[in-house]
Amino acid sequence: MSDRREDIELIHATARGDRAAFSALVGRHRAAVWRLARAMTASEQSAEDVLQETFLAVYRGASGFRSESSPRAWILGTARFKAARTWRRRAGEPAAAEPLDELGCAAGWGDPELATAALEDRDRLHAALWRLSAGDREVLVLRDLEQLTAPEVAQATGLSEGAVKSRLHRARLRLLKQLRQDLNDQGGDHV
């Protein structure tokens, strides 16, 4: 049975009040919800609140799940909804869209010394990710960390697939820009 089919079975069992099925569902998605919650909130305490509220909402909303939906996108969309209230209040909306060419240049396009070795540093990558807006982190976590498909990200965020693609591309470019800036500030390898 596929992961998706198993998730759907667990959600249906949860809707019937099967606590063991719900525990299994929590175990399968707890890590992904936590990663998204940490990316979208300002503190571990807020992320923990989101984690708990998300799975309570999943349990209470299980009977409303539609089988044609993606379970992962449904659960992460619920987490996003819970986290967004904190996010809007504390971190502001995603950065305004600057021209793509300008963003590309800032990210290193056209730089004859652009190198990628510094990207291997996990801590540096993590720090750069945390300097992005919550909106950028959200789409990067959903697509590049959690590996949701573009339609799943669209389902989770309520955006069109076109908007998801555009936001993701810009978020990746801003991450590159941030990595270069951090390295230049540190006087390290050129990126």
Added chain:
Amino acid sequence: MSDPVSSTPAQRLVGGLWCGDVLAGLPDYLEGRLEAPTLAAVEAHIAGCDWCARFGGAYASVVGALTEQLAEPEPVGREVADRLDAALDAGLDAGPGGGLDGAG
């Protein structure tokens, strides 16, 4: 491959595409979503434009590093997991169907 027909400090025209066209299409290119004619043009551009070849590699590295380095399999600590279990045990008494509360 294709020789630059024209170039500016900010843009090069190689293989019939400007650098900006390649920059905009980079996600689709890396995910294999380009149709054959466009794919051929992008590959011709990248083969003849060191800027875009280098930048495409850096972009792909960032995406790969996010997936490989930051997606820890179990990032939830034991104490957080225990508090989650306790909160769910306490909160489930109302039973399913007690309101969507954001899910659905």
